[in-house]
Amino acid sequence: MSAQTAIDWSALLKSGDRIFIGSNAAVPDALIGNLIEHSRDLNDIEVVHILTLSDQIWADPKHKNLFKINTLFIGGEAVRTAVAEGRADYTPCFLSEIPQLFEANHLPLDAALIMVSPPDEYGYCSMGVSVDVVSAAAQSARHIIAQINPRMPRTNGHSFIHMDQISAWMEAEQALPVVPPPQLDRVTERIGQYVSLLIEDGATLQVGIGKIPEAVLGYLANHKDLGVHSEMISDGVIDLMVRGVINNRKKTFHNGKTVTTFCIGTRRLYDYVDGNPHIEFLPSEYVNSPVNISRNERMISINSAIEVDLTGQVVADSIGYKFYSGIGGQVDFIRGAALSKGGKPIIALPSTTRDGSVSRIVPYITEGAGVVTSRGHVHYVVTEFGIASLQGKSIRERALELIRVAHPDFRAQLLQEVRKHFWVPGYQTDMPTSVRELGDIELKKLDIQNRSFELRPLRPADERRLQEFFYSHTKETLLLRYNYHPKQMSREKSCTLVSVNQERDLALCIVDKNGQTEVIHAVGRYYLIAEKNSCEVAFVIRESQRGKGMAKRLLAEMTAIARSRGIATMCAYVRKDNKPMLSIFKKGGFVKQPHDSVQEVYLELELQSG
Secondary structure (H helix, E strand, C coil): CCCCCCCCHHHCCCCCCEEEECCECCCCHHHHHHHHHCCCCCCCEEEEECCECCCCHHHCHHHCCCEEEEECCCCCHHHHHHHHCCCEEECCCCHHHHHHHHHCCCCCCCEEEEEECCCCCCCEEECCCECCCHHHHHHHCCEEEEEECCCCCCCEECCEEEHHHCCEEEECCCCCCCCCCCCCCHHHHHHHHHHHHCCCCCCEEECCCCHHHHHHHHCCCCCCCEEEECCEECCHHHHHHHCCCECCCCCCCCCCCEEECEECCCHHHHHHHCCCCCEEECCHHHHCCHHHHHCCCCEEEEECCCEEECCCCEECCEECCEECCCCCCHHHHHHHHHHCCCCEEEEECCCECCCCCCECEECCCCCCCCCCECCCCCCEEEECCEEEECCCCCHHHHHHHHHHHCCHHHHHHHHHHHHHCCCCCCCCCCCCCCCHHHCCCCCEEEEECCEEEEEEECCHHHHHHHHHHHHCCCHHHHHHHHCCCCCCCCHHHHHHHHCCCCCCCEEEEEEEEECCEEEEEEEEEEEEEHHHCEEEEEEEECHHHCCCCHHHHHHHHHHHHHHHCCCCEEEEEEECCCHHHHHHHHHCCCEEECCCCCCEEEEEEECCCC
16 A cells, blocks of 8 residues: 545536535544635535534534535534524434435545555455445445544454555554543432333344443343344443353354444544454344344344333424434334344433423423434333333323333323323323332232242233223132122223322232233222221232242232231131131231131231331
């Protein structure tokens, strides 16, 4: 390779041409500086790009006559300001479809300004840390103009370009931008913990950069056989790959390989991907294709949002009328994960803005904001207050699930707002409350006769599930539980039974979970008798699950919670002919007390003695 430092820009570009600038951590800053320095009589060059980690000198107002910006993803303050001031345009597009804009001449490119590694002995340079849409831009542009950077890693995959394809080039050493792992706070840690609960061994992950992805990765150290098929990777994947947690053995697409389109992080990451045969950098139109994404079984897509409304609509690129970022690959991966066998599309976000003054779970999206991901796409929404499961849920159920994971300071207001539009019926008067004694995740895993179950609070969105549970009972079960034979469980009645003030009373259930499908098998509840500082407890168990210890486990949990709340006694009324339930209470320490009824036995447990 002979030395070349001067580029004859006048032979490559003319006024009004359109150029592409390399992406993410591979912005050819020295090359752009050279163009500005030697631009002479050039004017109105349209600049097209996605996220660019750079000082973005082309967006400086002093270059407004030279450059006209049309960004496909807003990132960096200089470009964001230019868009806000009307000096630059924003063109929304799925990342998987941006290459089509170049190839089909919707945005024909006269030149692609890119950064590459030095050529190898065969004359091939690597696009290094950013293949993404750079590959398509290079294939579509009339001219490829390259900055050859000796500090650019040589990555594997479809990342190579031959020197014969390059119209002009210059050698210029440039340090890649360093984005250190973020400092995590309590809220982000909690979100990461919740998301990790949705990730099974053998799953394939899509993660981005920022606090939430790093928090999620931090809670995966005890997982096994994870894979990666992701638009990008960051430092968080390194330790998991080194420890063998991410080994790609169970991937059903590109088995054995971590697949990505670009990486952003520290020098450690850039060194790690350099020549690493276990990581393949492939073009965005391939990696971000929802069809290809779905070929990974158990595909987990983790994305964030600016706000989510109570129907599940996701705002991700704008704050009101202000465009902030872009569509990027969010919809590509959410759709791909939804189509995947066992896949889970997840939106994860803090429940409020940083200062806690504004809820990010909102009754309706902010005026001027745009929906990036529709209410039909989202399966899970995760905040620091829990996991809202939305797939297959009605608008009413979605609203109640999302209110449950909103910040407690805003739940009453959110319920009041949705009731105005009848999304939640008038008889739904109570907002979701928490059972803090069950721990941060309000969930306990149970292993009963080699089957996995979950013990958790009953929630307002369980209205239909509780109806189904009721109608599964035999007449005998209903008689033993209610002491008469009720024939109907109306929506209003079911709503009352699931909309419990869990800080006063208590309602727990044991569910069998298959994906997002949950079936209630047991319900236990107590009602506080405040004047006696006592509570009355009752159970009902699905007939097919009796004799397996579910009632015993529910009783133990409720007893522990009542005791921790300072309740003095727990009591129960049981029909004399309900021998199994009497046995459970007696084994739980309840003592028979005098009672007037000839049909019922009254039992009591002292909670605070000893």
